[in-house]
Amino acid sequence: MKTNRRNFIKTSGFALGSVALASQLPLGFAGCAKPVAPAKPDFGFQTWTIREKLVADFPGTLKEMATMGYTQVEMCSPLGYKDAGFGPLNSMTGTEMKKIIDDSGLTCVSSHYNMGELRDSLENRIEWATQLGMKQMICSSFWLPEGTLDDYLKACDELNIIAEKTKAAGIQMGFHNHNMEFEKRDGKLIYDALMERLDPGLVKMQFQVAVIDIGYKAADYFRKYPGRFISAHLADWSETEKKQVPIGQGVVDWKDLFEAAKVGGVQNFFVEMDPETFKPSIDYLLKL
Numbered sequence: 510m511k512t513n514r515r516n517f518i519k520t521s522g523f524a525l526g527s528v529a530l531a532s533q534l535p536l537g538f539a540g541c542a543k544p545v546a547p548a549k550p551d552f553g554f555q556t557w558t559i560r561e562k563l564v565a566d567f568p569g570t571l572k573e574m575a576t577m578g579y580t581q582v583e584m585c586s587p588l589g590y591k592d593a594g595f596g597p598l599n600s601m602t603g604t605e606m607k608k609i610i611d612d613s614g615l616t617c618v619s620s621h622y623n624m625g626e627l628r629d630s631l632e633n634r635i636e637w638a639t640q641l642g643m644k645q646m647i648c649s650s651f652w653l654p655e656g657t658l659d660d661y662l663k664a665c666d667e668l669n670i671i672a673e674k675t676k677a678a679g680i681q682m683g684f685h686n687h688n689m690e691f692e693k694r695d696g697k698l699i700y701d702a703l704m705e706r707l708d709p710g711l712v713k714m715q716f717q718v719a720v721i722d723i724g725y726k727a728a729d730y731f732r733k734y735p736g737r738f739i740s741a742h743l744a745d746w747s748e749t750e751k752k753q754v755p756i757g758q759g760v761v762d763w764k765d766l767f768e769a770a771k772v773g774g775v776q777n778f779f780v781e782m783d784p785e786t787f788k789p790s791i792d793y794l795l796k797l
Contacts, residue, residue, distance in 0.1 A: 550767075552794050553581030555742060555781035557621075560585070560594040562784070567598065571613035578791040582610060583619045583740075583779045584641075585649075586634060589626035603640025610641075619645040619740060619777060621685065624652065624664070627671050635678045645739055645777070646675050647683040647715050658694035658702055665706035672711035683739045685715040691725050704734055713739035713774070719753065719781075721761055722746045728766045731773025740777035741770065743790070755786040757793035767797070 554574055556563050563570045571582060584606075587599035598606070610617050620643060626634055627648060638646055648671075651664040672682035684707065690700045704714070714737055718727045721744075731738060745759030746752075757763065770778075780790050 550778055551580040552578070552743075552791060553583055553615075553619075553777060553779045554579050554787060555583045555621075555779045556585055556595075558781060559784050559787075560590075564594060564597050568609050568613060571610060571615055574787070575614040577788050578795050579780075579787075580615060581777065581779070582615045582617050583621070583647075583777075584617055586620050586622045586626060586637070588630060588634065588637075589623040590621075603637040607641045617641050618643050619647055619683075619779070621647050621649040623649055624668075628667070631671060631674060635675060635680065638680055639678065643680060645681050645683055647685050647740070649685050650687055650689075654689050656694075658697060658699070661694070661699055661702060662706050665703055669708045669711050672708070676711060681713055681739055682711060683713045683715045685742070686717050686720070688717075688720055688723055691720055691723060700730075704737065709737055713737060715740045715742065716773075716775075717742045717744075718761065718766070719744040719746070721759075722753075726761075726766075728762070728769035731766075731769035731775065735772045736774040738770070738773040738775045740779065741775050742779050742781045743794075744780070744782050745790075753782050753786065755782075755789035755793065756780065757790070763794075763797060 559570060574582065585593070585595050587595040587597075587601075590596075591599055601609075607617070620638065620641075622634055627646075634646070648668055651661060651668075653660050653664065656664075668682065668684065675682045684703065686700060686703075690703060692699055694702070707714075714734070716727050716730060716738055718741055721727070727741060743756055745754050745756045745761050747754045747759050753759075778794075780787060780794075782790065
């Protein structure tokens with residue numbers, strides 16, 4: 510892998526509710542009622558790039574991120590990512606972890622899971638997600654860098670079945686891409702093949718904006734596949750420096766991205782870049 514946020518649906522609901530209330534006021538008062546501006550989305554962060562710091566001081570790191578202006582955290586499953594540094598967090602139940610997250614001023618509605626744990630420990634992971642109050646479980650990758658197109662399609666079929674079980678538990682399954690899904694097999698872009706094979710009623714997509722570094726724009730895919738997305742990982746890229754830079758300092762057209770995200774159905778935005786970019790990135794996003 511290399512963002513409680515109010516989503517666009519809630520925003521729309523709030524605006525509609527305000528209109529309904531105004532219609533019940535006396536004419537003179539209602540006529541003077543000021544229009545309610547849509548609330549901006551909240552922004553979260555993914556824990557992968559700060560995993561060592563997070564494990565060393567879980568409550569302190571969360572509070573630090575909340576102080577910057579983030580309101581949501583996306584976890585990596587401590588069971589599936591125990592060998593990647595998250596193992597010590599597996600000593601906590603989901604309920605215990607939720608209290609620490611809540612006390613920090615953040616909420617957690619999403620986590621990454623690897624395909625292995627979804628295959629082998631799905632009931633346990635659903636229970637953990639439920640304890641945390643998560644509404645999204647994101648398969649972080651099929652991890653098939655050398656896979657054939659048929660390998661990818663078989664993995665899609667498997668994830669569709671897994672997603673039936675998470676849906677029954679009230680949790681939306683998602684899929685997170687990397688650059689490898691923007692390679693071609695048999696002349697076909699892998700990502701497009703995934704979109705054709707994954708059941709749109711069961712699996713939503715989490716788009717990795719960082720693929721801008723190989724020429725693919727998130728906004729194009731949000732418009733190409735309306736309603737197919739649940740969240741996005743935010744990153745920016747400098748063409749001159751050939752590296753990731755804080756959001757707002759690179760080539761991504763953020764105004765266009767957020768407009769397109771409404772078409773795509775995106776509900777949650779998580780920044781995921783090097784730790785030093787987190788503060789300038791949230792400063793930029795909160796000014797949009």
